[in-house]
Amino acid sequence: MSRTGRLELPEQQERLLRKARNLEWAVLAYTAVTITVVALVMGNSQAMQTAWVEDILSTLPQIAFLVALPIIRRKPTAKHPYGYHRAMGVGHLVAGVALLAVGANLCFEAISGLVKQEHPPIGTMQLFGMTIWQGWVMIAVMALIVIGPLIYGPMKMKLAKQLDNKLLYADAAMAKADWTTNAGSIVGVLGIGLGIWWLDGAAALFISASILWDGITNTRGSVLDLMDMRATTYDQKQPHPVHGRVDEVLRGLRWVHHAASRIRDEGQVFHVEAYVVPKRAKVKVSDLDRAVDDILALDWRVQDVSVSVVSQLDVPDEEEEREEQRGRGSP
């Protein structure tokens, strides 16, 4: 017995998703402004140039989210019977790989600049008829820009947790750490101002390392999801509680002798495959129907449920859990 459940999300989640979409658009617009302003004053500071590239790259997960959003809502077709939910994961992977590649490249450039002992030049600029050192303008701009992510980072994080969306979570984690890159570039420019040439390269290395790290975590996270790792919480640290509850519901049924399940995390929604060993040889279709309904009612993320009647269980999860327990017992 199976059911492809509801296609629409509950009203509350629909509202949150709309909110997330609007927030991502607003942040994209804000970032477009900061990218332009920084490009105008950036000068020869390697740290500032790296922070600027980081600003550009930070839009990738947001764009991936906005592009994937209309796609994941498409109904399953004969050609795509599981629906289009994985679009979000694919977007996440593309963004992760881009971050990884550019982060590695920037790391290399920062290190080679330090090895070659490049002394970055920053001269003056004319502002409102006055000649001032350009470094002060760069620091002022960065100090202003530092404020943005401090406001929208936590907003994104809150939505990501409410929606249980991993792409949004990764994006929010990046936004929350964004202030460190801006602060780092201020340190680099101040270093140039003080005549400490290597401080700029060191700050650039720090910023590019954080881009590289974002790339590693995003690529790893998206690959794990696309490889059908078991359903986890948004930060991929724990198994998702829904899994245990599905098994609990099935094992609690009167006609069920034993039950187990596996869940595909499709990004925003779960596809549940459950297996039950009945107590008797005959099973009523209406009982099976009710079991599917019970599982669907568990959580809004459970969207597609199939329950199979089997003579014995062959799902690895119990064994795996026992293994884990043994591992924890003997360190």
Added chain:
Amino acid sequence: MRPTRPRRVGAAVVAVGIAGALAACGITIPSDVEGTLDAVTGGVLEVGVTPNPPYVDASEEQPTGSEVEVVTSFADSIGATVEWTEGSEQTLVGLLEAGEIDLVIGGLTDDTPWSDRVALTRAYAQAEQADGSSAGLVMLAPMGENAFLSALERHLDAEAQGER
């Protein structure tokens, strides 16, 4: 646990405090990595020249031309005497990188291919090029000597203002 906002504001206050303390200790921003401005002030300003009339004319014993005049007046403003070295751009850029000379002039423009190896001043004037396009005139300073570069640019700005 993430740092709370008041703590971040606190960090910013500390940063400003450090900057203030540095200023109080007589540290100026920008500073030179190699201390060029300090060395040439009241001393000798080593200038490389590539002949390129009307900016630099090296046919006489002492170079003349509009850029030579500007550099001489800059040297006067910091109490330095100028020593001229004539050579090709490539030779002079090499000397500049090695720290043998402090400045290179010769009607160079802001799209000079040497910009990876030396610091360009802001364009101090516009000049028509051989192909009829317009380009900004610049001088070449050593990389990372930002106090020297800034002092030179301030002087160039003042000269431009005086002409107007």
